[in-house]
Amino acid sequence: MSKTTTKKDWKAYWRFMLAKAFRTGLQSAISLWLANSTGIIDADMLQLLGVAFMTSFVTVLQHALEQYKPKETF
Numbered sequence: 001m002s003k004t005t006t007k008k009d010w011k012a013y014w015r016f017m018l019a020k021a022f023r024t025g026l027q028s029a030i031s032l033w034l035a036n037s038t039g040i041i042d043a044d045m046l047q048l049l050g051v052a053f054m055t056s057f058v059t060v061l062q063h064a065l066e067q068y069k070p071k072e073t074f
Contacts, residue, residue: 013064013068014064017060017061017064018061020060020064021056021057021058021060021061021064022057024056024057024059024060025052025053025054025055025056025057025060026053027056028052028053028055028056029049029052029053029056031052032048032049032052033045033048033049036048
């Protein structure tokens with residue numbers, strides 16, 4: 001495998017993982033927004049959305065790092 005192919009695979013992997021992290025964070029934020037708007041949860045909306053988004057986003061990135069170089073992260 002050439003260096004160019006490896007570099008492209010690396011970029012494609014991280015583009016995919018960042019997009020996945022964004023989608024997952026957005027889904028978590030939307031679900032908590034829906035819970036708040038129906039009265040199930042009573043909290044400050046902006047803080048709630050921020051925490052939900054960042055927690056999911058960081059979790060997906062953590063898993064991406066573990067999958068990308070498992071020997072270094074174990």
